[in-house]
Amino acid sequence: MVAVVIFGEALTLGLVSGPACMASCGPVLVPSLLTEQTGFRRHLRFLSAFLGARLLGYLAFAAAAWEIGALVSMRPASRMLLMGAVNVLLACVLLWYAYSARQICGSSCSSAKLVNIGTTKDRRVAGAAVLGFLTGFSLCPPFVAAGVRAAELGSVTQALLFFIFFFVGTSVWFVPFIGIGCIARNQAVLTVARMTMTLIALYYLFLGIAMLMGRKAYGF
Amino acid sequence: MASKACTPRLAPATPRSVLRALLLTLPIAVWSLLMLFHPGTPTDAKSRIAEAVTALFMTGLFFMMMRTGKTYRWRRCFFVALGFLFPVGFIYNMVLARGTMGIPIEEMIAGRTPFCFLAIPLLIVPAALTKTLVFPGSIAASRHAIATMVGLWLALTLVLGKGWCAYACFFGGIEEGMAAVPKRAKIRKIDPRWRLVPWAVLLAMVLLSLALFEPAYCMWLCPFKAVTEYVTARNAVGVVQNAIFIVLFAGLVIVLPLLTKKRTQCSFFCPFGAFQSIFNKISIFEVKIDRTRCKSCGVCQNACPNLSLSKESIAQGETLLSCMKCGACVDACPQDAAVWHIKGTEIAWKPERARLMFLYAAWAMAVMFGGSIIAQGLFTILHFLA
Amino acid sequence: MTLRAKLGYTAAALTMLAALLTPFRLMDSFAKGFAALGLHVDEMYSGGPKLRTVAMGPYSIAVHKPVFPHMLQSGNPFVQLDWSPASALPQHVSDVVDVDGDGRPDIRVDFDVPKDPKTPLRVNVEPLNRRYEAMQNEGKEGFSRLIVRVDNAVLVRVPLANR
Secondary structure (H helix, E strand, O other), rough: OOHHHHHHHHHHHHHHHHHHHHHHHHHHHHHHHHHHOOHHHHHHHHHHHHHHHHHHHHHOOOOOOOOHHHHHHOOHHHHHHHHHHHHHHHHHHHHHHHHHHHHHOOOOOOOOOOEEEOOOOOEEHHHHHHHHHHOOOOHHHHHHHHHHHOOOOOHHHHHHHHHHHHHHHHHHHHHHHHHHHOOOOHHHHHHHHHHHHHHHHHHHHHHHHHHHHHOOOOOO | OOOOOHHOOOOOOOOHHHHHHHHHHHHHHHHHHHHHEEOOOOOOHHHHHHHHHHHHHHHHHHHHHHHHHOOOHHHHHHHHHHHHHHHHHHHHHHHHHHOEEEEHHHHHHOOOOOOOOOHHHHHHHHHHHOOEEOOOOOOOOOOOOOOHHHHHHHHHHHHHHHHHHHHHHOOOHHHHHHHHHOOOOOOOOOOOHHHHHHHEEEEEEEEHHHHHHHOOOHHOHHHHHHHHOOOOOOHHHHHHHHHHHHHHHHHHHHHHHHHHOOHHHHHHHHHHHHHHHHHHHOOEEEEEOOOOOOOOOHHHHOOOOOOOOOOHHHHEEEEOOOOOOOOOHHHHOOOEEEEEEEEEOOOOOOOHHHHHHHHHHHHHHHHHHHHHHHHHHHHHHHHHHO | OOOHHHHHHHHHHHHHHHHHHHHHHHHHHHHHHHHOOOOEOOOHOOOEEEEEEEEOOOOEEEEEOOEEOOOOOOOOOOOEEEEEEEEOOOOOEEEEEOOOOOOOOEEEEEEEEOOOOOOOOOOEEEEEOOEEHHHHHEEEEEEOOEEEEOOOEEEEEEEEOOO
């Protein structure tokens, strides 16, 4: 019964926080979905890889933080350094992804595979998973709130389960992204998607560098 | 298909008579007096002179459009005047009100940041999801309040569609003026993929505005902050933001138009222009290419300041979605193949009627909106000269 | 003339009519319609709605509802207090304020009021309740912590300690 209450709380927290997660993942997810071929199934696959890896990112961070008790007491300066590094890495991956999309799709955009990053077989990873994993490290307030609550639970297993239910709650809000599969794909759409990804990558790069320098990325 | 020998010329072979042109101009003259001298406008001598000059200017340009049968050259005179005089009046009012072009935090808290149309596409998604406007203005409390400006934008868009970019936008005239300066373009070959950048900027800014809950374009990328107002820099990042605005303005609005003779900021960057393009789908007026007359010479394509014609679109008899209805291609076409058109009617059937109907609507808007801005700019100049 | 052409001309005529009506009716109607949508300016800018006013003799302190930023916004939650009219404020203001209206003092606020309204202001805030953060000699650091003069009022935004 207690478990039902706790995990119900996690699900509710996820549902309530979902719009924020959707908004924060949007800049990464929307242009990368637009580089894929049309079709619900293809987009479902992409989204699943993205969200699955995002969950892994959550869980990996949560487990480490729970064990060392660091999540609740993490100093703002340390958090900022971590966020800065993640943003710079995310920017680099986005730029590489935008470049890779050109190579894969060429002029006919006919590849059925998820866009891969890396050139050799043994180092291929699904681009969606990499982006999802890095986005999972974003330490957005809903994630921190879930982490604080999870840290109050009795064991790391309970904390991880709490996160999983929280994650399921947030993921409901990602279902509409599958609708992007309806948008017709042609060279223009692909080019716009790659350009958008590049612009967003530049923003994240600036944001990341500013955070690494210990500065706020806002002029006011 | 009618042979070229017996296809009648569509545009007047000789200019309209002065009397006929005057008669056609009369409604615009009356409208100009109504718009610029209505009760509530200032009655001091300088204001009256500014209003009178503006009314004469706008009426005179319309007269020339009627007399010569050409549109682009005369419209451009208005648009360049608007582009250069808007910052004059705007900056003067800002400095008068708060002593600086910079927007201090107090003004944002007080909700007195003048609302700019460029922010509209950025506000839609956050407002739809949270009923919150991520702009430091006020809904209804001031002259530049959000509701007033959105109401104005809606009305102008209903009438003009993407023609906003040729008859209303108070920023485009600067680069149109710059593009008119050189006799020949130094850069003539432009990759058509650059036309897609405004859509990418629009998508990126909409997504970032939702993620960050702020008008991202206004905070990071608007070139026209350099000639209107900007958030006062209070730290190094603020200085970087302002530097970005200045570099973008110098590059996209001054240098590139001089080199290409194109409206480069509008064609290759402006997300609001991409947004307005969507409204061309519902706009009843458009420009078409009459395939029975077109010889695929490409003159229209070169003449277009916005790269809104491509070989493929010409082959289909159409302009691209980004067409601003400025009239450059229509005036340039040696075969009268580029024509004004009302959707649903036959192409090249009484195009002059379509042109007149469009110009009456568009010029009425131009006088109402742009005319008042020009008058304000002239008043500011007179104020400093006197 | 086909039906399509007739419809086209009708739409064109209506567009011309819309142009004529814009300054007289259309613009105002659209503006009123937009204002009626019930949207509000982001409270990070506006400071949130006023909850109550505390009379302090010649002036009063308006207490606003605490503002919590949307999840991805930069900035901390804060509560805004307005001292007005600024013309009635003494040279030095030192007030203890019950922010949450529970009858117990929450913060002490100290600031000078220069004669020249353009002089930048500085404020010290001492929290008497753990819910609020201290401010030492703060000016206008950001939307979440500041002191500014707006028209005839002095606005102080005190950050909340926990998110």
